[in-house]
Amino acid sequence: MKAKVIITASAMALLLAACSNDSETTAVAVDSSSSATGPGADPSPMAEASMQAGPSLEDVINHERRADNRGRDDWRNPLDTLSFFGIEPDMTIVEVLPGKGGWYTQILNPLTAAQGRMIGVTYPDALFSQMFSTWNEESRENIGADIAQMARYLNVEGVEPSRPIIGYAIDSIPDSEDGQADAALFFRAMHHLFRFDEPLIDTALAEVYDVLAPGGVVGVVQHRAPEDADPAFANGNNGYVKQSDVIAAFERAGFVFEEASEINANPNDAADGFVWRLPPTSTDNPETANIGESDRMTLRFRKSS
Numbered sequence: 331m332k333a334k335v336i337i338t339a340s341a342m343a344l345l346l347a348a349c350s351n352d353s354e355t356t357a358v359a360v361d362s363s364s365s366a367t368g369p370g371a372d373p374s375p376m377a378e379a380s381m382q383a384g385p386s387l388e389d390v391i392n393h394e395r396r397a398d399n400r401g402r403d404d405w406r407n408p409l410d411t412l413s414f415f416g417i418e419p420d421m422t423i424v425e426v427l428p429g430k431g432g433w434y435t436q437i438l439n440p441l442t443a444a445q446g447r448m449i450g451v452t453y454p455d456a457l458f459s460q461m462f463s464t465w466n467e468e469s470r471e472n473i474g475a476d477i478a479q480m481a482r483y484l485n486v487e488g489v490e491p492s493r494p495i496i497g498y499a500i501d502s503i504p505d506s507e508d509g510q511a512d513a514a515l516f517f518r519a520m521h522h523l524f525r526f527d528e529p530l531i532d533t534a535l536a537e538v539y540d541v542l543a544p545g546g547v548v549g550v551v552q553h554r555a556p557e558d559a560d561p562a563f564a565n566g567n568n569g570y571v572k573q574s575d576v577i578a579a580f581e582r583a584g585f586v587f588e589e590a591s592e593i594n595a596n597p598n599d600a601a602d603g604f605v606w607r608l609p610p611t612s613t614d615n616p617e618t619a620n621i622g623e624s625d626r627m628t629l630r631f632r633k634s635s
Contacts, residue, residue: 425450426514539584590628
């Protein structure tokens, strides 16, 4: 039997940033619309149509509300990454393990507010209980894992989604959501699904397959272990998993692997230690600060039409 790895309370703080998509956001008021005919004037039909359509991906990424998050853009490449996944404003998007005010949530919520829909999906309590030595209401709130509170966790100040934000556990998405989503996004959210004596990965991906519409896309950005790494190291306990293992898991679930990108690669990361030694979780070690964020695979999968 494999050894069960429990994250102690002393290490819990290191994982909170990963489970919340490393949010560094201070919310500010959203922009107000302006008209070419002057303040207070009725918008033209063209401007009105533009407001209904919502902002473009590039506009959302460049918005002033992201001022505190923009320092990570050079590492996370949000415009290139979301463009590679084909994310559009009118999509229904499942974000896996968004946490509270997650880094990518600050882009996805405003992007989809006018025309699309956000679904927040988190791990079930049974998995969190294996990850942490203490798992209770306080820790559930700290990590943003209460599915009843998902609309609050994914809220962006000043942004009013046209459709309610709903939360589910990744092993029990209801049948009523089958075929409803256009995209599912895993940002550094897969390693825990591979861990422990009964990995949740196959159950989780079966649920994701069902919730996607035919032709729906899955985007993955995940800490990447070398392909020759010892399986005991690359089983998720250290945050890293092998790209081949991720692809194999999605193919078992029925997905088609379309393409890999090196958008988020970092050759300076040897991927031979605890991933949370690196920024942004740990920034007080000059050696790891010079490495930067982890080497990450960026993969796109498709549910067959």
